[in-house]
Amino acid sequence: MTPPLLPSVALGDNQAISACIDRYSGLVWSLARRFLRDLGTAEDAVQEIFVEIWKVASRFDPDKGSEVAFIATLTRRRLIDRVRRQVRRPEDHTIVEEPEATEWLPEQELAGREDLERAKQLVASLQPQQREAVELSLYHGLTHNEVSTRMEIPLGTAKSLIRRGLDQIRSRVATNTASLPSPS
Amino acid sequence: MNTSSSQPTERRDQLLADSMVRTLLPEELRELEELAGAETDTLMKSAEQAAVSAAIAFAEMDSEVNPVPESLQARLYQQAATHFAQNPQQQPMSLEQGSEILLGPGSERRTGLSPWVLTAAAGILALIGWLPRLTSTDALSGEELLQGLVAQAPTDLLRLDWTALEDPSSIGASGEILWSDSEQRGYMRFRGLAANDSAQSQYQLWIFDDKTDTKYPVDGGVFDIPAGNNDVVIAIDPKIRVKQAFQFAITVEKPGGVVVSKRERIPLLAAAPS
Numbered sequence: 327m328t329p330p331l332l333p334s335v336a337l338g339d340n341q342a343i344s345a346c347i348d349r350y351s352g353l354v355w356s357l358a359r360r361f362l363r364d365l366g367t368a369e370d371a372v373q374e375i376f377v378e379i380w381k382v383a384s385r386f387d388p389d390k391g392s393e394v395a396f397i398a399t400l401t402r403r404r405l406i407d408r409v410r411r412q413v414r415r416p417e418d419h420t421i422v423e424e425p426e427a428t429e430w431l432p433e434q435e436l437a438g439r440e441d442l443e444r445a446k447q448l449v450a451s452l453q454p455q456q457r458e459a460v461e462l463s464l465y466h467g468l469t470h471n472e473v474s475t476r477m478e479i480p481l482g483t484a485k486s487l488i489r490r491g492l493d494q495i496r497s498r499v500a501t502n503t504a505s506l507p508s509p510s
Numbered sequence: 511m512n513t514s515s516s517q518p519t520e521r522r523d524q525l526l527a528d529s530m531v532r533t534l535l536p537e538e539l540r541e542l543e544e545l546a547g548a549e550t551d552t553l554m555k556s557a558e559q560a561a562v563s564a565a566i567a568f569a570e571m572d573s574e575v576n577p578v579p580e581s582l583q584a585r586l587y588q589q590a591a592t593h594f595a596q597n598p599q600q601q602p603m604s605l606e607q608g609s610e611i612l613l614g615p616g617s618e619r620r621t622g623l624s625p626w627v628l629t630a631a632a633g634i635l636a637l638i639g640w641l642p643r644l645t646s647t648d649a650l651s652g653e654e655l656l657q658g659l660v661a662q663a664p665t666d667l668l669r670l671d672w673t674a675l676e677d678p679s680s681i682g683a684s685g686e687i688l689w690s691d692s693e694q695r696g697y698m699r700f701r702g703l704a705a706n707d708s709a710q711s712q713y714q715l716w717i718f719d720d721k722t723d724t725k726y727p728v729d730g731g732v733f734d735i736p737a738g739n740n741d742v743v744i745a746i747d748p749k750i751r752v753k754q755a756f757q758f759a760i761t762v763e764k765p766g767g768v769v770v771s772k773r774e775r776i777p778l779l780a781a782a783p784s
Contacts, residue, residue, distance in 0.1 A: 347586045356575045376589065395566070398569075
């Protein structure tokens with residue numbers, strides 16, 4: 327298992343800082359490039375995200391999850407915030423109150439290595455059409471309408487594929503979702 | 511969004527699925543809290559963990575995204591150096607923290623200590639790693655010191671002579687630079703480089719990395735040449751990793767140095783043969 331870098335980054339260790347960029351810039355770049363589409367915007371986002379990584383590095387706790395999950399969680403939140411700021415999606419037209427930017431919760435538990443392995447296996451095992459729909463929605467950040475257009479399938483079908491795929495991932499990947507409680 | 515015809519569980523799961531791909535609206539969050547009660551936080555965290563795990567999986571399987579652009583990578587390194595230099599609570603560690611040695615160029619700005627300057631008249635500091643260990647009573651000439659360094663140097667030691675360019679500070683100046691990519695450290699020797707008034711200006715080292723855009727050389731830190739010292743050796747302590755150094759430049763900058771040099775004054779240059 328690769329030792330985490332963030333504790334050393336938090337202390338300003340030059341080698342760890344460089345290694346952190348080398349190790350995770352590809353992941354952050356992939357997520358940003360897919361989520362934001364515009365090259366310049368994606369580059370700006372990656373720079374912003376790394377500044378935040380430097381700021382919160384000391385909050386990483388290896389006992390609460392993997393380092394890659396820490397960085398990917400932060401990255402996704404910032405990308406989602408960015409998309410929300412940039413584009414008001416068609417289904418969001420009723421917004422009257424802008425949600426607050428998502429905050430980083432250092433005490434939050436993160437996906438562990440086993441979760442990541444399960445996710446990889448599950449994603450690989452999804453039916454091709456469902457996998458594509460989930461990938462476009464979750465990884466590329468497309469709206470239901472955009473997924474429908476891209477895949478040339480009815481909107482209802484797109485919604486259903488995405489929903490079922492996400493449910494499947496959520497119920498089988500996350501550590502606390504083995505048995506979902508019923509709402510009261 | 512129509513919730514009246516949805517079953518509570520169905521609607522709750524729909525909101526959780528939505529939370530995996532976007533930020534829920536305040537009214538949606540309130541609705542989820544009504545449906546999930548005390549389990550809301552746990553369910554939201556689980557949904558996010560699942561989304562993150564899946565996103566990482568997709569990213570790892572994505573062979574179509576181009577690699578990180580070199581210019582972006584270089585900016586990340588530069589930005590990191592700037593961030594840690596500007597945030598005292600996260601000051602970069604020297605390679606031997608707490609040691610009196612190894613205060614390379616730039617250390618004054620970050621630590622408040624004087625830069626490590628070893629003159630030919632007073633070689634007083636111990637060095638680390640592949641460098642010879644000297645005691646406080648040693649008094650080696652610059653030549654003796656550098657010969658000692660070379661004798662114990664790693665195999666990838668780069669040794670280049672400085673070339674004086676057209677600048678009043680470097681008329682008749684010479685010297686050399688020793689650098690190891692594998693060790694990430696090195697030394698500069700200057701003969702005849704003009705002393706600077708650190709309240710007015712400082713010298714700054716730039717390391718050009720063959721693996722990154724030459725528009726963004728690595729900041730090697732600032733340093734001073736004390737008055738009355740014609741032969742000066744200075745340790746190099748770059749703020750970020752240099753993969754393959756091929757050229758070094760000394761610029762004259764404002765006190766404390768700059769993040770990006772305008773390259774208006776370049777007294778010295780050392781370049782590996784192409």
